[in-house]
Amino acid sequence: MDDATLDWRTAGTPVSYPEAVAFMEARVEAIRAGQAPETVWLLEHPPLYTAGTSADSADLIDAGRFPVYPSGRGGQYTYHGPGQRVAYVMLDLNRRGRDVRVYVHSLEEWLIRTLARFGVTGERRDGRVGIWVAHEGVEEKIAAIGVRIRRWVTFHGMALNVAPDLSHFAGIVPCGLSAYGVTSLKALGVDASMVEVDAALKAAFNDVFAATRAIL
Helix, strand or coil, X not given: CCHHHCEEEECCCCCCHHHHHHHHHHHHHHHHCCCCCCEEXXXXXXXXXXXXXXXXXXXXXXXXCCCEEECCCCCXXXXXXXXXEEEEEECEHHHHCCCHHHHHHHHHHHHHHHHHCCCCCCEEECCEXXXXXXXXXXXXXEEEEEEEEECCEEXXXXXXXXXXXXXXXXXECHHHCCCCEECCCCCCCCCCCHHHHHHHHHHHHHHHHHHHHHHC
């Protein structure tokens, strides 16, 4: 198996969070059993909040604003909704290398290279998960990362803010970081369609994850 056999899926309408989790659970087991290819699923969710394994209930400011779902991924509270490209990544690290730090670093690099295709400089920050940009003298988060790994098969993944309603983040302390804001490609003056973002994600994915093919 190589990256050419990856099952790239794109949802045309918003996918409920329970439906997405059910698909990932089933696909992870099928990948582990050798019955399905590695998969990257690009989608949008209806407005909702998810709570990662490190979520602090004090960071849920407005519990009644949108549905709140517990999530087995790492991290704290995050928002998902229309205008945000979520990528659920189901890869077999048994075949790509059993190194969680390398995998997370690769997700970060994937986002950084995707943003670069739109002229945006995304950066890592020590002690802060996700990808950050400097905007008008302020550091803001443009993409979140939250992963789960079961028997070395990955799921969950990342969320890139393309053109969501940023006011929806006000119901939580995003990722537990109250000192920083959130931004999007649109807020940075980049008018990109989801089709364009998806094309950039696919191209950047191949650039970043090609090195792991040597293990396959």
